[in-house]
Amino acid sequence: MPVITAQPYEYSFPTGKIALVVIDMQRDFVEEGGFGSVLGNDVRPLAAIVPTVRRLLDGFRAAKLPIIHTREGHRPDLTDCPPSKRARGKGALGIGDKGPMGRILIDGEPGNDLVPALVALPGETVIVKPGKGAFYATRLGHLLETQGISHLVFAGVTTEVCVQTTMREANDRGYECLLAEDATESYFPEFKAATLAMIRAQGGIVGWTAPTDTIVKALR
Numbered sequence: 001m002p003v004i005t006a007q008p009y010e011y012s013f014p015t016g017k018i019a020l021v022v023i024d025m026q027r028d029f030v031e032e033g034g035f036g037s038v039l040g041n042d043v044r045p046l047a048a049i050v051p052t053v054r055r056l057l058d059g060f061r062a063a064k065l066p067i068i069h070t071r072e073g074h075r076p077d078l079t080d081c082p083p084s085k086r087a088r089g090k091g092a093l094g095i096g097d098k099g100p101m102g103r104i105l106i107d108g109e110p111g112n113d114l115v116p117a118l119v120a121l122p123g124e125t126v127i128v129k130p131g132k133g134a135f136y137a138t139r140l141g142h143l144l145e146t147q148g149i150s151h152l153v154f155a156g157v158t159t160e161v162c163v164q165t166t167m168r169e170a171n172d173r174g175y176e177c178l179l180a181e182d183a184t185e186s187y188f189p190e191f192k193a194a195t196l197a198m199i200r201a202q203g204g205i206v207g208w209t210a211p212t213d214t215i216v217k218a219l220r
């Protein structure tokens with residue numbers, strides 16, 4: 001079994017049972033004018049990881065391993081958006097409102113697209129999710145089960161919200177989860193640092209973390 005030098009200890013995976021999950025690398029969070037910036041965040045740290053996420057994607061593509069992309073997005077009629085989620089934040093613009101990149105966090109709007117450098121290729125899966133976790137109200141669990149996947153590598157944004165929520169959901173479902181440390185980012189550096197620490201604390205209570213280049217090398 002290939003082994004990756006990781007924290008809190010080495011991560012080994014059966015070839016053929018590992019998949020990459022790239023969380024929410026969509027314009028809404030990464031580009032100026034999207035939901036992230038409307039909420040008052042500086043999106044530049046998120047934009048800065050795009051080349052690293054691309055290296056990870058290219059590593060999985062070269063190894064011909066399954067790739068899943070997620071987008072946080074709602075139906076245009078918002079029937080899948082709890083009123084509590086829509087009301088939260090009290091910002092100038094909320095979910096479903098018209099922003100500079102179309103209706104915010106709505107599936108099919110320009111802002112909901114994956115950033116151009118990270119678009120899904122034919123054969124890769126895109127899951128549109130109404131929640132922070134990618135297992136909630138989606139076909140992700142069924143898809144992984146039918147493909148016999150047991151190990152998941154994670155990347156994307158934001159580390160402490162959708163990435164961490166999905167990793168915790170996956171961990172509870174029995175998946176062995178590894179987070180690519182430099183292919184994930186937060187609007188809040190201290191939240192990213194805390195999330196990495198809590199994932200690998202107590203002997204990897206949620207999973208492992210490792211740098212992207214270490215992961216890609218192990219896939220070769």
Ligand code: C5J
Nearest residue numbers: 024072157158161162
């Ligand atoms: C947030 C996400 N932060 N993808 N979504 O609302 O982390």
